[in-house]
Amino acid sequence: MALILTSQQVKALDQTLSEKGLLEVTVENAGRSVAEALHRHFPDSRVLVVAGKGFNGADAVVAARHLLALGHEITVLAHQEAHQDSLKKLQVFTKTFPLTVDQVRHHMAKNDVVLEGLLGTGFQPPLSAEYAALIEALNMSLKPVVSIDLPSGVRADVPERPELAVRATRTFALAGLKPCHLFEPASEWAGETELLSIGVPGQYTHQFTSTHTVEPSDVQQWLPRRNQNAHKGSAGEVWVLGGRSGMTGCVALSTLAALRTGSGLVRHSSVVPVEHAPAETISHALQDWSEVKDLPFKGAVAVGMGLGDQAEDIAAMVLEKHLPTVVDADALQTSLRGKGHERTIFTPHPGEAARMLETDVAEVLSDPLGAVRTLQKQYGGVVVLKGGPTTIATKQTTWVNTSGNPGMASAGMGDVLAGIIASLLGQGLSAKHAALSGVYLHGRAGDLCFERHHYGLQASDVAHAVGPAWHALLHGE
Ligand SMILES: NC(=O)C1=CN([C@@H]2O[C@H](COP(=O)(O)OP(=O)(O)OC[C@H]3O[C@@H](n4cnc5c(N)ncnc54)[C@H](O)[C@@H]3O)[C@@H](O)[C@H]2O)[C@@H](O)CC1
Numbered sequence: 001m002a003l004i005l006t007s008q009q010v011k012a013l014d015q016t017l018s019e020k021g022l023l024e025v026t027v028e029n030a031g032r033s034v035a036e037a038l039h040r041h042f043p044d045s046r047v048l049v050v051a052g053k054g055f056n057g058a059d060a061v062v063a064a065r066h067l068l069a070l071g072h073e074i075t076v077l078a079h080q081e082a083h084q085d086s087l088k089k090l091q092v093f094t095k096t097f098p099l100t101v102d103q104v105r106h107h108m109a110k111n112d113v114v115l116e117g118l119l120g121t122g123f124q125p126p127l128s129a130e131y132a133a134l135i136e137a138l139n140m141s142l143k144p145v146v147s148i149d150l151p152s153g154v155r156a157d158v159p160e161r162p163e164l165a166v167r168a169t170r171t172f173a174l175a176g177l178k179p180c181h182l183f184e185p186a187s188e189w190a191g192e193t194e195l196l197s198i199g200v201p202g203q204y205t206h207q208f209t210s211t212h213t214v215e216p217s218d219v220q221q222w223l224p225r226r227n228q229n230a231h232k233g234s235a236g237e238v239w240v241l242g243g244r245s246g247m248t249g250c251v252a253l254s255t256l257a258a259l260r261t262g263s264g265l266v267r268h269s270s271v272v273p274v275e276h277a278p279a280e281t282i283s284h285a286l287q288d289w290s291e292v293k294d295l296p297f298k299g300a301v302a303v304g305m306g307l308g309d310q311a312e313d314i315a316a317m318v319l320e321k322h323l324p325t326v327v328d329a330d331a332l333q334t335s336l337r338g339k340g341h342e343r344t345i346f347t348p349h350p351g352e353a354a355r356m357l358e359t360d361v362a363e364v365l366s367d368p369l370g371a372v373r374t375l376q377k378q379y380g381g382v383v384v385l386k387g388g389p390t391t392i393a394t395k396q397t398t399w400v401n402t403s404g405n406p407g408m409a410s411a412g413m414g415d416v417l418a419g420i421i422a423s424l425l426g427q428g429l430s431a432k433h434a435a436l437s438g439v440y441l442h443g444r445a446g447d448l449c450f451e452r453h454h455y456g457l458q459a460s461d462v463a464h465a466v467g468p469a470w471h472a473l474l475h476g477e
Pocket residue numbers: 010013014026027030053054055056057058059118119120121122123124125126127128131148149150174175198
């Protein structure tokens with residue numbers, strides 16, 4: 001499992017490691033991990049190593065020593081305030097040069113790859129003129145640039161566009177991913193990100209954060225299993241409430257996704273005829289939405305898709321019944337604050353999240369992890385803040401899901417997600433497991449389709465690919 005750490009959490013971890021006398025060994029481990037990873041990606045390369053004055057620079061200096069041991073030719077440019085102990089150990093084997101723009105330009109041409117450890121999680125804007133000039137020089141490189149921990153100039157916790165930062169080909173994140181590795185636009189500066197160990201057990205680091213990635217191996221265990229004698233009455237039910245005139249496709253898509261996720265019975269209700277609903281579904285037509293209160297619900301309910309003005313009242317009424325419920329789309333309104341219970345899942349996209357938080361979309365996107373936590377606190381239940389990537393929050397924990405792709409930026413994709421999650425709820429998963437497994441499967445199904453359809457991916461393609469994605473997950477493909 002990849003942990004996600006903020007700069008404050010890294011600071012607290014460093015502080016504790018330092019108190020236990022372990023900081024030096026972790027810097028050594030970090031440097032060695034970086035050298036070994038660079039060696040894997042760029043064997044036999046000549047490496048220009050650029051080291052700043054903080055621990056990020058210390059990692060670079062240690063990495064340089066291990067690169068030498070691995071047989072690389074290296075040139076090291078070190079800041080005059082670079083970590084002295086590490087530097088002395090390196091200077092036993094090779095001389096180093098002062099870190100200046102001229103030296104960077106001069107040595108860049110003679111090397112195959114640049115390893116930069118200028119600034120890490122300790123970076124606070126604004127950039128000094130000295131570092132700005134160095135970063136500009138590095139960005140002129142025609143050679144691949146590898147960043148240690150994060151691209152220098154990017155703020156670890158802030159996914160906003162940096163003023164000026166290293167454009168890395170590859171980034172080796174240390175101990176945990178940082179928000180800047182996961183969320184755009186900042187993540188674009190990192191190139192390919194790989195997480196490396198600093199020799200501290202994950203269990204230990206876990207004390208410092210309750211945020212991590214959704215793991216396929218966990219999802220595999222949570223997904224429902226069927227007995228040989230399963231029948232439609234034992235495979236879970238879903239009831240979709242939504243649609244209005246001209247907006248019934250969303251109900252069709254949610255019900256299709258629920259069937260494709262394995263629900264034994266899928267029903268839907270609306271005040272207008274739902275065109276194109278799969279033939280396998282059962283329709284309970286309503287004259288008026290007030291009739292919802294008398295429906296004989298069983299299994300899970302998904303409410304809100306295309307429902308219009310009355311969605312929040314209908315959702316409030318369903319929530320009072322304490323059924324496993326997915327609250328989506330038009331139902332995601334401020335009047336539902338505090339109404340989520342342990343079997344409720346709210347699934348806003350950033351626009352709906354902004355409405356729920358009474359803020360704007362830019363604010364939500366500037367801190368998706370903070371936004372999903374605030375939503376959970378205000379609304380209760382489990383919150384799925386959709387996006388690329390999606391974040392999920394329970395009362396205790398926050399997750400980031402990394403399956404999915406930009407081909408999924410098309411209409412109806414959220415309706416499919418709501419149907420998948422409702423299906424898993426109806427098959428007996430807890431809200432936490434249904435939300436996490438549903439978000440993961442949705443993204444993985446999208447990834448399966450992307451190869452074939454690219455940006456022409458339709459929401460219904462994803463619904464149809466849930467089974468193959470599930471199968472691939474179970475069989476380790
Ligand atoms: N617990 C961990 O996760 C570990 C972290 N390590 C490394 O330590 C790094 C964090 O180390 P530090 O806290 O020393 O932070 P940094 O290495 O990011 O650097 C802080 C230094 O940069 C300077 N600086 C900050 N903002 C600046 C600006 N705007 N312009 C110019 N200079 C600026 C500071 O004055 C300070 O000297 C991580 O990114 C990682 O590379 C590793 O050494 C191993 C252990």
